[in-house]
Ligand SMILES: NC(=O)c1ccc[n+]([C@@H]2O[C@H](COP(=O)([O-])OP(=O)(O)OC[C@H]3O[C@@H](n4cnc5c(N)ncnc54)[C@H](O)[C@@H]3O)[C@@H](O)[C@H]2O)c1
């Protein structure tokens with residue numbers, strides 16, 4: 611029997627989110643219904659609400675979640691009712707051209723649930739990143755459920771489902787940061803601070819945090835930043851060069867998604883260095899760069915989709931590091947809120963007061 615539960619939707623561009631009744635179908639073949647225990651508020655949810663991702667309103671928001679599998683459909687063997695899982699937005703297909711080349715973290719044909727969750731009048735909802743987890747129970751493809759140690763705190767490890775994984779992976783997987791490297795991270799929200807933590811765990815020795823908000827810079831130090839730069843009052847490119855022997859950083863992670871910070875990243879890296887864009891720009895943003903500089907500086911200009919992660923490989927590993935006290939996921943949880951407080955959480959995010967507000971059910 612389909613179930614009716616409470617969920618948070620964005621009905622139209624820019625309108626405040628609403629807590630409404632959502633109809634969740636029973637899982638079909640290859641699908642699972644998951645009882646949500648926690649879901650972080652990511653900047654991407656706000657992008658959806660503002661129409662910055664696409665126009666497929668109404669959206670069922672939320673995508674950074676952990677919970678317990680309630681029921682599975684036909685043919686599901688990897689997870690079972692009762693399993694504690696982190697939801698992912700990269701259920702790889704194993705068959706597309708990326709998977710066939712042995713690069714499944716780029717999978718171009720990821721799975722989501724085939725059935726739609728709807729409003730009570732039958733209006734189909736678009737789940738954010740194919741998840742939709744600001745809701746009591748959600749319907750996903752079974753491959754979107756990654757089983758992890760059930761002892762872990764859902765509010766903390768659920769953040770691996772998006773922002774923390776994206777940031778960690780931007781530094782470690784996409785940027786390839788290793789022992790002795792230098793890195794600068796521009797934008798120290800949940801994503802940027804996870805990049806800092808990842809660089810620290812991977813052995814980077816110069817870790818420069820850049821933000822326009824001194825509170826964020828203070829937090830960045832606790833995640834392993836060795837230096838901080840306030841981009842509102844200091845020349846970011848100059849300061850990063852000074853802090854890296856006059857050369858620039860081996861890797862610069864842009865975790866804001868704006869042209870001016872991308873340009874800073876471009877000029878603040880060493881020759882043959884790497885820029886990693888993990889911040890998501892809105893479709894109107896443009897950058898103009900001298901082509902001779904693109905050639906002359908060499909290196910790589912990369913984007914990082916979800917930190918180039920493989921959930922089945924990376925989530926259990928990061929939960930282990932968390933459980934061993936080597937990766938402080940608790941420090942990303944600024945506050946625990948109810949489903950009725952998402953709009954307020956967006957405001958706190960915009961005012962820079964939180965790394966992550968986490969809905970706990
Ligand atoms: N690529 C991916 O797979 C992926 C996944 C999750 C999130 N994201 C994106 O990453 C970005 C960051 O997400 P978040 O949740 O950490 O957001 P957030 O709002 O928590 O953090 C953004 C930070 O950038 C800082 N900032 C703003 N303007 C700045 C400037 N000019 N210079 C320096 N710092 C500046 C803010 O003070 C804030 O600390 C967003 O664009 C989000 O959509 C990407």
Ligand SMILES: [Zn+2]
Pocket residue numbers: 702703704705706707708709710714717718719720
């Ligand atoms: Zn694939």
Ligand SMILES: [Zn+2]
Pocket residue numbers: 652653654655673674772773
């Ligand atoms: Zn996200």
